[in-house]
Amino acid sequence: MTPFEKKSPPRIIRRAAPVIPVEMASFNPNLAAILVNRGITTPQQLDASLNYLLPTDQLPGIGAAAVLIAQAIQAQAHLLIVGDFDADGATATALCVRGLRAMGAQHVAYTLPDRARHGYGLSPAVLRDWLAEAEAPPNLVITVDNGMSAFAGVAAAHAMGAEVVITDHHLPGEHLPPASAIVNPNLTGSLFASKALAGVGVAFYVLAMVREQLTTLGWFTPSRPRPNLAQWLDLVAVGTVADVVALDDNNRRLVAQGLSRIRALQSVPGISALFAVAGKDPRHATSQDLGFVVGPRLNAAGRLLDMRIGVACLLADDPSEARRLANMLNDINQERRAIEQEMIYSLQKNGQSLGLNELNIPRPAQPADWVIFDETFHQGVIGIVAGRLKERWQRPVFVFAPEEASAGTPPNARLKASGRSIAGVHLRDVLVAMATRAPDLMLSFGGHAMAAGLSLEYRNLPKFRALFAQEMAKHESQLPEQAVIWSDGALSANELTLDFTQTLHTCTPWGTDCPEPLFDNAFEVIERTPLKDGLHWRLMLRPLTATKDDPARLTGRIEPIPAIWFGIGDQLPLGRFWHLAYRLSLNYFRGQTTLQLMVASGTALSAVVAN
Numbered sequence: 001m002t003p004f005e006k007k008s009p010p011r012i013i014r015r016a017a018p019v020i021p022v023e024m025a026s027f028n029p030n031l032a033a034i035l036v037n038r039g040i041t042t043p044q045q046l047d048a049s050l051n052y053l054l055p056t057d058q059l060p061g062i063g064a065a066a067v068l069i070a071q072a073i074q075a076q077a078h079l080l081i082v083g084d085f086d087a088d089g090a091t092a093t094a095l096c097v098r099g100l101r102a103m104g105a106q107h108v109a110y111t112l113p114d115r116a117r118h119g120y121g122l123s124p125a126v127l128r129d130w131l132a133e134a135e136a137p138p139n140l141v142i143t144v145d146n147g148m149s150a151f152a153g154v155a156a157a158h159a160m161g162a163e164v165v166i167t168d169h170h171l172p173g174e175h176l177p178p179a180s181a182i183v184n185p186n187l188t189g190s191l192f193a194s195k196a197l198a199g200v201g202v203a204f205y206v207l208a209m210v211r212e213q214l215t216t217l218g219w220f221t222p223s224r225p226r227p228n229l230a231q232w233l234d235l236v237a238v239g240t241v242a243d244v245v246a247l248d249d250n251n252r253r254l255v256a257q258g259l260s261r262i263r264a265l266q267s268v269p270g271i272s273a274l275f276a277v278a279g280k281d282p283r284h285a286t287s288q289d290l291g292f293v294v295g296p297r298l299n300a301a302g303r304l305l306d307m308r309i310g311v312a313c314l315l316a317d318d319p320s321e322a323r324r325l326a327n328m329l330n331d332i333n334q335e336r337r338a339i340e341q342e343m344i345y346s347l348q349k350n351g352q353s354l355g356l357n358e359l360n361i362p363r364p365a366q367p368a369d370w371v372i373f374d375e376t377f378h379q380g381v382i383g384i385v386a387g388r389l390k391e392r393w394q395r396p397v398f399v400f401a402p403e404e405a406s407a408g409t410p411p412n413a414r415l416k417a418s419g420r421s422i423a424g425v426h427l428r429d430v431l432v433a434m435a436t437r438a439p440d441l442m443l444s445f446g447g448h449a450m451a452a453g454l455s456l457e458y459r460n461l462p463k464f465r466a467l468f469a470q471e472m473a474k475h476e477s478q479l480p481e482q483a484v485i486w487s488d489g490a491l492s493a494n495e496l497t498l499d500f501t502q503t504l505h506t507c508t509p510w511g512t513d514c515p516e517p518l519f520d521n522a523f524e525v526i527e528r529t530p531l532k533d534g535l536h537w538r539l540m541l542r543p544l545t546a547t548k549d550d551p552a553r554l555t556g557r558i559e560p561i562p563a564i565w566f567g568i569g570d571q572l573p574l575g576r577f578w579h580l581a582y583r584l585s586l587n588y589f590r591g592q593t594t595l596q597l598m599v600a601s602g603t604a605l606s607a608v609v610a611n
Contacts, residue, residue: 010484014486017489023042034517048256050253052253060191060192061187063209065209069206072140073100073219077140079105081093081110082141083307083311088239090314092145092167112126112311116379122141124155127141142165142167143166144200145169145239147168148182158178169245194248196247231261231266234262242291242299256508259285259287267282268314269321270322271294273313278330284586288516296333304335304336304378336380342376343378343381363392368469377400379401383451386398386420390420390422394479394482396472400417414455414458422478428446431452433471441464442455487520490520521580522543525541535569537564539599540560563582564599565599566599582600583597
């Protein structure tokens with residue numbers, strides 16, 4: 001059996017109190033500190049007006065791309081959008097199809113690769129399979145959320161007589177594909193201030209520039225009006241949040257505008273339908289809903305079946321058709337969750353777990369064992385499992401699956417892996433170092449700091465594990481002994497309120513690099529009720545006046561506050577006085593809005609001062 005390291009409870013660290021700029025002096029002091037600690041130092045950064053978006057013409061390559069696309073629209077050429085099989089790629093594809101058609105293009109088609117059959121991005125196989133069913137070959141191929149490594153795909157498009165415009169946000173390699181135009185905020189020498197723009201964000205900018213080019217050419221008329229591209233910012237918001245890119249000022253504005261449309265019930269029917277099948281009210285939509293409700297249902301299609309179902313849902317104008325497709329996506333997501341649970345159960349059977357709760361899988365002591373393989377694993381779900389293990393172990397993790405489902409794994413069978421990392425360990429750099437030492441080890445690899453993927457032959461898996469362990473030894477100082485939870489401090493009685501919670505939920509979208517605020521206080525546990533066989537717990541908590549370790553005082557008697565603690569199982573702290581890290585949440589039920597705490601972590605307290 002694999003030896004395990006004992007898991008230490010997460011350590012709660014409070015963020016340092018920042019110096020509050022004079023521009024933020026009118027804000028609640030706690031709210032001002034929260035925002036400043038996330039790089040928001042002026043009220044203008046909270047202004048979601050599109051007038052503050054970064055200028056379109058600063059995006060590298062966008063001028064040449066807009067000219068080519070505008071000319072193709074005027075000539076009524078055949079346009080082919082090639083997307084990616086994740087939520088960013090799906091929303092970018094739907095956005096381009098809607099936008100180009102609205103600008104008068106009459107021949108707009110799209111296709112997306114099949115994860116197992118085609119692999120990633122624009123490829124000869126994708127074009128060949130699409131052309132087999134198409135009425136005519138494309139005159140112009142436009143990639144969205146892919147293309148920076150599509151050398152063979154660009155060559156195949158050229159062989160068909162098509163030009164290629166690449167729109168992407170992934171990091172470029174040393175050499176670029178020979179496309180007619182490449183639009184990417186991360187191109188060498190780029191002065192575009194938002195390097196974190198998602199693929200769907202790049203597509204939005206390109207459409208805006210195409211519209212300006214067509215306006216200059218006098219293309220729009222009363223019978224062919226200039227479209228309002230902002231009507232599809234709900235698609236941009238979903239793709240941006242689902243792709244877990246940094247919510248810098250520019251991305252927050254894009255997401256805020258999209259959320260505003262969703263809350264006003266003005267989103268495309270497909271997004272409304274995805275909220276409906278999830279049992280969520282879009283009028284209360286948050287960025288968390290985009291990342292954990294809409295995004296996973298779109299992603300499930302690309303992981304298990306065909307992302308064209310997801311794009312079709314986003315393109316449906318008939319609400320009943322959108323609902324039918326959303327139900328399909330919901331069913332696929334349920335299947336994805338079942339496969340994920342089966343993969344977790346497989347780890348338990350193989351001695352990787354000591355309990356029934358997947359969140360309590362203990363960490364193997366040896367780095368070689370942070371590389372997981374099972375011949376029954378599904379390649380479409382390995383990224384999710386890698387992410388769960390990374391969070392649980394606080395270590396970089398790779399999870400492998402067979403490229404093709406088969407009985408057994410012969411030595412030359414191909415495996416695919418998805419990796420997830422932690423702060424301080426750049427996963428792609430790790431793979432580069434491994435490839436330098438063993439050039440024939442991997443068939444292909446790519447990624448960025450926090451996520452990476454690769455393929456190799458089964459016979460090379462032991463060598464991969466050994467080299468990975470050697471690389472991890474170099475990063476030993478970056479490997480935390482325990483998980484860390486960053487808190488924005490204790491809340492006062494005046495802040496543990498519905499009003500303060502609503503302010504937090506509406507002041508800006510929260511997400512990557514702009515994390516949702518998390519607080520910590522001492523509480524007395526009044527009630528505890530198990531949910532779902534004891535995996536989750538409903539609590540009633542009364543904030544305490546003070547603890548021995550925290551002199552922050554709450555004035556007046558505080559009424560008990562309901563709370564939910566997901567995934568804690570049988571690991572609840574002892575006693576009835578706890579120190580808890582939590583987020584503020586709004587609970588909507590039967591027309592009433594109430595405050596609810598979402599507990600993230602906690603420990604027992606031995607010394608308290610009750611109210």
